[in-house]
Amino acid sequence: MIRGIYIIGLPGSHKYKIGEYLKNWFDWEIIDLQEEVEKSLHKTLLEIINQKQLKNFENEQEKFIFSHIKSGIVFISSDVVPKPEIVSKLKENGIIPIYLNYSKETLEKEIERNQELNTILKVHPFEEYQKEIEDISNLLINVPTEGFTDKEVAVMIVRALKSEYDLIFSNNDKVYEGINAFNHINEILEYEGFSRAFFITYKKLFVVNFKWVFDVIKKSDFEPYVFFLPEKEEIKELDWVKKIWFEILNLKIRKDTAIVGIGGGSSLDLIGFCASTFRRGFPFVSVPTTFISQIDASIGGRNAIHYLNHKNVLGTIYYPRFILIDPVFILTSDEEKFLYSISDAIKYGLLFDSEIINYLENEEVKIKRRYLPTIENLIRRCALTKLNVCHIDPYGWSQTRYFEFGNTIAYLIQEVLHLDYPKALTKSIYLILKFLEKNNILKEKTILKRIEKLFELYTLDYHLSEVDIEKLNKKCQLDEIEITGNETYESPIILKIKKEEIFKL
Incomplete structure (x- = not known):
């Protein structure tokens, strides 16, 4: 069973930044071993190396690791590479050792930004690090870093973990x-x-x-x-x-x-x-x-x-x-694209399952940092909603038309204002809810305020200016669209409207 991860990498390989992504996605605890051991010995690693007391550092690091092993842990290795017997023991305890593969050229670029690395590498050269890594290479999962962002490297680490489906x-x-x-x-x-x-x-x-x-x-x-x-x-x-x-x-x-x-x-x-x-x-x-x-x-x-x-x-x-x-x-x-895509989940909550709205309100912090179990629950709930509707109406003659809620107007907004679809959908949903409130045909009277607050929680711009409305009016055709909730599901809205009526707002 995987209990945690031990990230090994050269100085400047962004070990901690990559570990922070894993912390957010899995709600794991992150421990910087170098920081903890330096605190314990009341000396910096550089001082320890200069005083030729590296053995003391290694012993203290080993003691700290094995007294803190538990489920949901990310150890960030110090700049001292662990010995093969330590790595083997970590694996026996369910801690997966990950090596961030950095080239000498990339390291030299990091040194230009951080001179402290240069000082460490003078007393512990790159070639020595490489030799120490080679001694444990058969025990490590090797993750490439060249040409990838820290987030992408973190995803490759996630991919290295065992899984179920x-x-x-x-x-x-x-x-x-x-x-x-x-x-x-x-x-x-x-x-x-x-x-x-x-x-x-x-x-x-x-x-x-x-x-x-x-x-x-x-x-x-x-x-x-x-x-x-x-x-x-x-x-x-x-x-x-x-x-x-x-x-x-x-x-x-x-x-x-x-x-x-x-x-x-x-x-x-x-x-x-x-x-x-x-x-x-x-x-x-x-x-x-x-x-x-x-x-x-x-x-x-x-x-x-x-x-x-x-x-x-x-x-x-x-x-x-x-x-x-x-x-x-x-x-x-991308952060902005991900947040705006939440509008599609809001659409499902309005049409079929009001619990989705509750979930988005209650789990906002975890969703925004992409805590994987919470994201998975949201995806499952929304996907199963659409799957069940498509099962009843596979060819789109009746119930699947409800998914057009907001879409037709969103496509119009997208075309006229040159926005991405999720941004256009956000504005479209708000327009329609505003229309429903004005005409007093919202079943749940507080829903508009709740959706406004939800848009603000996820930092989504839902407003349209008068200039935007004027542009849309010019483009708008008089064809009818049905925006309807199905009584079989929990839905706060049911109506039939014309596009130009919405734009009169």
Whole structure:
């Protein structure tokens, strides 16, 4: 059983910063061994090295470690590399030793910013550190750091931990979910009858999350292929459909191969469309990596691309063979994008399950620091809500239309004000609630105030200026949209309105 982590790294390898991410995500205690031992000996490590008392430091460090081992601990190693017997004993006690692999060139750049490192390395040179690391290398999990942010390195450490997953839903959408569930993609694909996989994803996402997966795949008979999408480009276009079709044909992919899409809502839309239209439907696996795609966009079998400057006009309803939801992907999301994506969960709370609103209010601190068990609970609750609705109405004739709450107006706001979809959705939800309050058709009279406070808790800008409203009015068509709550679920709203009525506000 994993009880904690011991992070080893050269001076300047950001051990503590990386440890702080793990502390936030798992609510683990973090202990800086160098700081604790220096306090105990009343000397700095530099003084100890200069006085040739390193043995005293090592003994005190060992004593401190083994008197503080418990579940949920992150030890930050001192700049003194532990001996092999200490590392072996740590592993026996459920503490996983992680080595942050830093090059000499990167270390030299750190020295330019922190001259204290230079002083330490003069008495304990880089080459000596490397030799000491080599002596314990077979006991360590080696995590690369070159070219990665501290947060990405922390995610790679999370990926190195053991994990479990559950089949949480099995109907039109079969869904596996769990922290680090992606580490098991190989065995799930084999269980589902595939012997090969064509992964379509983004390069950075691939490098950060695939290291351990590919270590497993290399040891098996499973055959992987990888195709990278461009990082910053509109991809829901026919040109990209053709490129993916070409790659599938070029590889002579058979039906025992799964097309595995790994990314956010836009990329999964594109990949699902490609799979659904190739050879009248090719096996497709969806691995959503953003909060919105995990609770919404990947569920329900809807795939669409843009055509001739019209959004989502070419589409299919084609359910993936399975969806794999892993909350660990959320950890590397941009802070602002992650917080604005909470609007989608608010939408679910308004339409179907008021407990989601309560959860967002009560767990705000943990959600904002992305405490994984709390994030997982929120994702599960929202995903199961949509899965159950799609099970009742798989082709979108009745109940799944409720998910359009806010979406149509959000797309309009997105187009006119050039905002990301989550930001546009936030403003759209507020507009609609304001309209409902004005017309006295809110079931729960305090809901607008609660949602305003919720937006403020998550630092979401929900206001629209008069200039914005004027721009939207010019663009607004008079077609009707239904925004309705289903009495089967707990929903504070039910109405039918026209778009231009909202903008009169």
